[in-house]
Amino acid sequence: MSAESHFKQPLLKTPFHERARALSQMDSFVPWAGYTTVDVFTTVEQEYFAIRNAATLYDLTPMVKYRVAGRDAQAYLNRLVTRDVGKLKPDRVAYCVWCNDAGHLIDDGTIFRMGESEYRICTAQRQIDWLLDSSIGFDVEISEITERIAALALQGPTSCAVLKDAGLSGVEKLKVFEIGRFALGSRAVTVSRTGFTGDLGYELWMEPDDAEANWDALMAAGYSRGIRAIGSRALNIARIEAGFLSPNVDFVSAEHTIRIGTERSPLELGLGWLVDFNKGHFTGRRALLQEKRRGVQRQLVGLDIEGNKPGHNALLYTDNSGKREIGNVSSAIWSPTCKRNIALAMVDAPYFKSGSTVWAEIYLSRELVWERRMSRAQVVERPFFAPERRRATPPGQF
Amino acid sequence: MPNPQMSTQPQMASQPQMAPDYDCVVIGAGHNGLICAALLAQAGRSVLVLEAGAQVGGAAVTREFAPGFKVSSGAHLLHLMPADLLRRLKLESHGLQWAGQRLPTTALTAGAPPLSLSHGGSADGLSAADAAAYGAYQERMRRFAAAIAPVFSRIPPRLGTKAWSDRLSLLRMAWQIRKLGRRDMRELLRIGGMNVYDLLEENFDSAALKGALGFDAVLGANFGPRSPGTVLTLLYRLAAESAAGDTGLSQPQGGMGALCDAIARAAGAAGAVIRTESEVANIRVEADRVCGVVLKSGERIGAKQVISNADPKTTFLKLLGTAHLDAGFVRRVNHIRSRGLAAKIHIALNRLPPFVAVSEAALRGRLLLAPSLQHIEHAYNHAKYGEYSASPVMEITVPSINDATLAPAGQHVLSAIVQYAPYALKQGWDDGRQHFLDASLDALESLAPELRSCIVAAEVVTPVDMEKEFRGSGGHWHHGDLAFDQILMVRPVPGAAQYRTPIDGLSLCGAGCHPGGGVMGIAGRNAAEQVLRGNPSS
Numbered sequence: 061m062s063a064e065s066h067f068k069q070p071l072l073k074t075p076f077h078e079r080a081r082a083l084s085q086m087d088s089f090v091p092w093a094g095y096t097t098v099d100v101f102t103t104v105e106q107e108y109f110a111i112r113n114a115a116t117l118y119d120l121t122p123m124v125k126y127r128v129a130g131r132d133a134q135a136y137l138n139r140l141v142t143r144d145v146g147k148l149k150p151d152r153v154a155y156c157v158w159c160n161d162a163g164h165l166i167d168d169g170t171i172f173r174m175g176e177s178e179y180r181i182c183t184a185q186r187q188i189d190w191l192l193d194s195s196i197g198f199d200v201e202i203s204e205i206t207e208r209i210a211a212l213a214l215q216g217p218t219s220c221a222v223l224k225d226a227g228l229s230g231v232e233k234l235k236v237f238e239i240g241r242f243a244l245g246s247r248a249v250t251v252s253r254t255g256f257t258g259d260l261g262y263e264l265w266m267e268p269d270d271a272e273a274n275w276d277a278l279m280a281a282g283y284s285r286g287i288r289a290i291g292s293r294a295l296n297i298a299r300i301e302a303g304f305l306s307p308n309v310d311f312v313s314a315e316h317t318i319r320i321g322t323e324r325s326p327l328e329l330g331l332g333w334l335v336d337f338n339k340g341h342f343t344g345r346r347a348l349l350q351e352k353r354r355g356v357q358r359q360l361v362g363l364d365i366e367g368n369k370p371g372h373n374a375l376l377y378t379d380n381s382g383k384r385e386i387g388n389v390s391s392a393i394w395s396p397t398c399k400r401n402i403a404l405a406m407v408d409a410p411y412f413k414s415g416s417t418v419w420a421e422i423y424l425s426r427e428l429v430w431e432r433r434m435s436r437a438q439v440v441e442r443p444f445f446a447p448e449r450r451r452a453t454p455p456g457q458f
Numbered sequence: 459m460p461n462p463q464m465s466t467q468p469q470m471a472s473q474p475q476m477a478p479d480y481d482c483v484v485i486g487a488g489h490n491g492l493i494c495a496a497l498l499a500q501a502g503r504s505v506l507v508l509e510a511g512a513q514v515g516g517a518a519v520t521r522e523f524a525p526g527f528k529v530s531s532g533a534h535l536l537h538l539m540p541a542d543l544l545r546r547l548k549l550e551s552h553g554l555q556w557a558g559q560r561l562p563t564t565a566l567t568a569g570a571p572p573l574s575l576s577h578g579g580s581a582d583g584l585s586a587a588d589a590a591a592y593g594a595y596q597e598r599m600r601r602f603a604a605a606i607a608p609v610f611s612r613i614p615p616r617l618g619t620k621a622w623s624d625r626l627s628l629l630r631m632a633w634q635i636r637k638l639g640r641r642d643m644r645e646l647l648r649i650g651g652m653n654v655y656d657l658l659e660e661n662f663d664s665a666a667l668k669g670a671l672g673f674d675a676v677l678g679a680n681f682g683p684r685s686p687g688t689v690l691t692l693l694y695r696l697a698a699e700s701a702a703g704d705t706g707l708s709q710p711q712g713g714m715g716a717l718c719d720a721i722a723r724a725a726g727a728a729g730a731v732i733r734t735e736s737e738v739a740n741i742r743v744e745a746d747r748v749c750g751v752v753l754k755s756g757e758r759i760g761a762k763q764v765i766s767n768a769d770p771k772t773t774f775l776k777l778l779g780t781a782h783l784d785a786g787f788v789r790r791v792n793h794i795r796s797r798g799l800a801a802k803i804h805i806a807l808n809r810l811p812p813f814v815a816v817s818e819a820a821l822r823g824r825l826l827l828a829p830s831l832q833h834i835e836h837a838y839n840h841a842k843y844g845e846y847s848a849s850p851v852m853e854i855t856v857p858s859i860n861d862a863t864l865a866p867a868g869q870h871v872l873s874a875i876v877q878y879a880p881y882a883l884k885q886g887w888d889d890g891r892q893h894f895l896d897a898s899l900d901a902l903e904s905l906a907p908e909l910r911s912c913i914v915a916a917e918v919v920t921p922v923d924m925e926k927e928f929r930g931s932g933g934h935w936h937h938g939d940l941a942f943d944q945i946l947m948v949r950p951v952p953g954a955a956q957y958r959t960p961i962d963g964l965s966l967c968g969a970g971c972h973p974g975g976g977v978m979g980i981a982g983r984n985a986a987e988q989v990l991r992g993n994p995s996s
Contacts, residue, residue, distance in 0.1 A: 139780075160784075161784035161785070161786035161787055161953075194785040194788075196775070196785075197775060197781065198781075340781075341746065341781060341782050341783075343784040345746075345784075
């Protein structure tokens with residue numbers, strides 16, 4: 061779109077937009093990171109079940125992508141994120157979080173090691189200012205490349221078979237978090253065995269000019285394996301089942317919070333396993349060490365709530381009298397696969413311990429007549445759903 | 459209470475490989491570094507001072523700039539160093555002598571009679587109305603300065619903590635202001651955020667008086683008289699003088715370098731070792747704790763504590779390295795405004811040219827060329843756009859009148875601080891240097907018409923030169939502007955404003971810390987106190 065008219069319709073269209081529009085029965089588009097993207101194509105249920113039983117295509121282009129390269133790229137990333145990037149081998153991906161000085165989460169994302177000293181950060185929110193300020197004193201080049209790469213998530217039990225049918229021979233050898241380079245027809249695609257569904261699946265990275273041809277080829281190859289395009293609402297159900305966090309839903313970036321106490325540390329979010337205190341200094345390390353020593357006062361946990369009414373935004377209490385508040389739900393769904401009423405919730409100490417009982421205050425609209433219900437809920441381990449096929453290499457031929 | 463036993467890094471408690479050679483290593487032998495070293499040594503610590511240059515003193519140093527002609531090449535007058543600190547270090551027994559004390563200040567305007575501003579608060583040559591207003595103004599400003607002064611000698615409180623000591627410290631500051639009484643407190647709060655231009659316009663008619671008073675508000679600062687916050691910078695200077703005991707302007711015999719030589723002798727007498735031409739390449743960190751330094755020569759020196767007299771940007775970004783610091787902290791350090799705008803001009807004179815209508819007594823003191831507030835503001839306008847002032851303002855001294863050791867017999871040196879000379883001159887200083895000198899000499903000749911014919915040698919020291927000579931980022935002699943957002947508990951940045959830094963064992967003691975620059979020495983003293991207090995509380 062030309063610069064002169066961009067302000068009239070500020071949302072960009074992804075390279076898959078025309079294909080998506082053709083399949084969209086609901087005409088339901090929502091803004092995501094500056095792009096217009098599909099919320100739901102047909103029905104959420106149909107799309108969700110395709111994720112768990114067949115194969116799905118999801119337009120991932122708006123994911124913000126940064127290229128990090130240079131002599132100090134690894135040292136830079138190690139100072140930026142809490143994990144030890146030194147352990148990340150070429151053609152591997154790592155899920156990471158990064159914090160501000162106070163040890164509060166700025167964002168999470170995946171780091172792709174594209175080469176010896178070239179990395180890619182994939183994340184939900186734009187943050188070039190933080191990345192550049194973090195680079196003071198490091199010999200490293202950082203650029204946003206979001207628009208230069210078209211991306212598709214191909215997720216679901218038949219996804220590997222679809223890729224093989226599309227001609228990506230050897231794709232079955234890719235291990236979880238591994239990157240491979242393939243040809244789809246005559247077009248180069250980079251494939252990583254990553255995703256946001258907690259299921260078997262891949263993410264495909266390509267030239268924007270090849271986007272439509274690749275979409276068509278995958279749709280054709282996956283026709284007999286039930287492939288369908290999905291929107292973000294179906295994906296959201298899958299990601300809660302997988303126990304993944306969503307920014308601005310389960311946490312707000314510390315760079316965006318205004319109120320004191322609304323920031324979250326990785327320890328509070330149950331991501332302590334991502335924090336490596338022994339790798340040397342990283343931003344937030346000293347604050348996180350102190351927090352670790354003191355012990356966290358609240359933690360994000362999984363909840364299994366009685367009944368079948370999702371506990372959207374429910375406040376949590378110690379007992380059904382509802383007198384002492386101890387937290388709140390940030391994400392909640394009825395899980396169609398687990399057949400459980402699940403949620404992600406921030407819960408105060410000591411109630412965040414696995415096996416604890418808390419009470420959720422759930423409001424229900426029964427044809428616009430509102431009811432309040434106190435439902436017993438159990439603190440449980442995440443993920444709620446983690447099928448074997450997710451990790452199996454080579455994956456099963458479904 | 460601080461708990462010195464509390465280990466900070468149980469996971470990384472590896473044994474430091476360098477055995478500490480000294481309790482304390484001080485990086486830089488500026489006056490603050492030397493004072494800090496002297497006090498630490500007096501308290502029984504083994505102390506090593508490492509100076510990159512060939513002589514001690516930092517920006518308080520005497521240098522021969524032409525054969526036989528010596529000058530204080532940075533600061534050229536002493537008025538901020540507390541009298542009790544001078545006594546405590548017994549500097550007079552270590553060789554410090556005074557060439558002049560309680561020197562007068564005289565405001566000069568080409569073609570008009572000079573205005574003598576004595577230290578006591580009176581001024582000769584004013585109208586009756588201005589004279590009365592000046593007395594009242596000086597009286598009031600002195601009361602305000604006295605209310606602010608106590609914060610200079612204290613370690614500033616930390617922000618955002620719940621510690622009682624920090625709260626108490628903040629309360630104490632507020633109480634000092636409240637204690638002024640209702641009228642004075644209101645007046646202080648009214649003018650505290652104003653610009654000095656408006657304040658002086660409210661009070662006086664005389665352009666020369668307003669120019670001279672306004673000059674002190676912007677001397678060494680990135681401000682013109684109309685810049686917001688310049689009343690604060692003026693009050694801050696007055697408060698610093700008050701904290702020093704209002705001893706007036708002094709001139710050490712042998713230049714400012716003699717002062718630092720005396721401090722160095724005091725430090726040496728207390729047991730501190732001082733090594734010159736020993737430039738520190740970097741500060742060593744092990745297990746998230748400072749364990750010493752490495753010199754440019756490759757030599758490693760182990761230390762339990764490293765105290766840096768270097769400016770915060772040099773200390774954190776160059777010597778320590780950002781990899782040891784959090785990104786937000788580095789961002790704050792990187793944003794410290796530390797670009798100098800003041801240049802120095804040193805002139806060797808084969809005789810003393812007459813200054814029109816200026817008495818011999820006045821020539822011994824401080825001469826100001828800042829004929830009006832408009833004149834200063836216009837001079838500043840150039841600097842905003844990366845140009846030097848076409849018609850600069852300056853503080854002039856002829857130190858050789860009081861001190862014959864500075865020049866061959868019968869000859870003289872003139873030392874002037876000239877504003878404005880922006881660090882990042884658009885045309886570059888290679889090109890601009892001679893033009894700037896010419897503009898400055900033109901201005902000087904308006905006061906002393908025979909000046910050019912007496913010149914043996916002349917040099918300009920631009921902020922870029924100062925950056926090189928004094929090793930301070932941006933060539934800012936205060937190691938960063940003294941302004942609302944860069945003083946007290948936010949100087950140099952939150953997280954390092956109590957002399958300690960985020961890295962255990964590393965402290966700051968230079969002008970970049972509270973209470974800041976000028977040859978004051980309080981930062982060095984406060985830092986020593988903080989180091990002696992022991993490990994940080996968490």
